[in-house]
Amino acid sequence: MLPGMWQIIFSLGIFSSCRFLPRPMIVAGAWYLLTGLSCLAMGGNRALLPWTMGISYGAGQLLVAGILLSSASEAEDEA
DSSP: HHHHHHHHHHHHHHHTTTTTTTTHHHHHHHHHHHHHHHHHHHHHGGGGOOHHHHHHHHHHHHHHHHHHHHHHHHHHHHO
């Protein structure tokens, strides 16, 4: 249960700070919530596989980096 709970709590942190982050960051919060719930739904030994945590965290961080990069370039274009 630990990887799934971690991802759900991480998504709640993203949702709670969305007011101060770029608007598309909601997608990253939804990603972590979806992967956390699917990890809990798998249950058993499959939920504790290293790939379960690695792929969801790695893809989520790439998503966050892409969102921040695109919003930084948009802000630079406006200035």
